[in-house]
Amino acid sequence: MLLPFLLRGCTAKHYVQQALSSTRLCINCCNVRRLATSSGQLFLRKTPQRFLNQSRGAKVHKRKHQNQEDDWKKRNKTVLTYIAAAGVGMIGLSYASVPLYRLYCQATGLGGTAVAGHNTDQVETMKPVRDRIIKVTFNADTHASMQWNFRPQQSEIYLVPGETALAFYKARNPTDKPVIGISTYNVVPFDAGQYFNKIQCFCFEEQRLNPHEEVDMPVFFYIDPEFDDDPRMARVDTITLSYTFFEAKEGQQLPIPGYS
Numbered sequence: 001m002l003l004p005f006l007l008r009g010c011t012a013k014h015y016v017q018q019a020l021s022s023t024r025l026c027i028n029c030c031n032v033r034r035l036a037t038s039s040g041q042l043f044l045r046k047t048p049q050r051f052l053n054q055s056r057g058a059k060v061h062k063r064k065h066q067n068q069e070d071d072w073k074k075r076n077k078t079v080l081t082y083i084a085a086a087g088v089g090m091i092g093l094s095y096a097s098v099p100l101y102r103l104y105c106q107a108t109g110l111g112g113t114a115v116a117g118h119n120t121d122q123v124e125t126m127k128p129v130r131d132r133i134i135k136v137t138f139n140a141d142t143h144a145s146m147q148w149n150f151r152p153q154q155s156e157i158y159l160v161p162g163e164t165a166l167a168f169y170k171a172r173n174p175t176d177k178p179v180i181g182i183s184t185y186n187v188v189p190f191d192a193g194q195y196f197n198k199i200q201c202f203c204f205e206e207q208r209l210n211p212h213e214e215v216d217m218p219v220f221f222y223i224d225p226e227f228d229d230d231p232r233m234a235r236v237d238t239i240t241l242s243y244t245f246f247e248a249k250e251g252q253q254l255p256i257p258g259y260s
Contacts, residue, residue, distance in 0.1 A: 123199065128162035129228045136223075139242035140169060146247045147175050148209065153216070162225040164199070169217040169243060173209035180208045182248040188240040195227040196239065206248060 136159065138152035153168040173179050183203050187193040200220040209215065219241070227233050 123164065123222065126162045126222075126225050128160045129225055130160055132160055132228050133158055133237070134160065134223060134227075135238045136165070136167075137238065137240045138167060138169070139240055141242065141244040143244065143246045146181060146245050147179060148173055148181060148245055150243075150245050159223065161195070161223045161227045164220065164222040167219045167221070167241075169202075169219065170214065171207065171209060171217060171245070172214040173211060176211045178208060178210050180206055180248045181245045182206060183243050183245045185241065185243045188242065189236060191230075191232050192227070192236055192239050195224040195230070195233070196241070197222055197224060203243070207245075 135156055137156045138154060140150045140152050142148055142150050149170075149172040151170055153170050157165050157167055159165045171181070182205070185201070185203050187196045198219060198221045200218060202217040202219070207215075207217070221241075223239070
């Protein structure tokens with residue numbers, strides 16, 4: 001009877017000790033948590049506010065930098081698109097610029113190009129400026145691919161503003177095949193081109209020469225009387241008319257500005 005009672009007492013004592021150990025363990029955990037919380041609060045209190053602000057600022061700066069990079073990429077794509085479009089436009093314009101520029105110069109006399117066409121009434125009524133004698137010299141050139149022999153038949157002509165004159169060039173095809181040529185012209189000095197008017201010429205039209213054929217090409221022209229009123233022409237007493245022939249394909253014809 002005594003032994004079971006003792007066993008029950010030992011068992012109860014064991015359970016009481018386990019309960020006390022668990023209670024101490026819970027108390028220790030609570031103390032650790034309180035210590036951690038207190039330490040965290042103490043760290044936050046002791047951590048400089050500047051450090052926290054710097055951390056937050058670094059994050060904001062990183063986001064801002066990323067946004068700037070995205071914006072720059074979009075802008076670069078847009079700029080590249082504009083550059084590509086401009087490049088294509090310039091290539092197309094380069095093909096059209098030569099005939100357009102030639103038309104403009106022919107109509108205005110700029111760039112040393114004589115004015116094509118004439119005013120019939122002006123030719124009939126203009127009065128020559130007798131006290132202003134001008135020497136007109138003539139020059140002839142051919143492109144490297146052109147096989148013609150081309151030269152002026154006179155080296156120079158003397159005339160006065162308001163007076164018409166006739167000059168001739170000679171072209172010969174020394175080859176054994178037909179050759180088609182187209183000529184361009186200009187006037188030196190350049191500023192005199194607006195006063196140099198051609199009534200008839202062979203420029204900007206197809207000229208077909210058969211093998212060993214030779215032809216005379218006339219140029220009928222006059223210098224506008226207003227040449228004498230232009231202060232820029234005060235010291236100009238010599239004008240050079242120059243033609244250059246290029247080989248052309250059959251059917252090619254450049255438009256002639258001015259009067260037909």
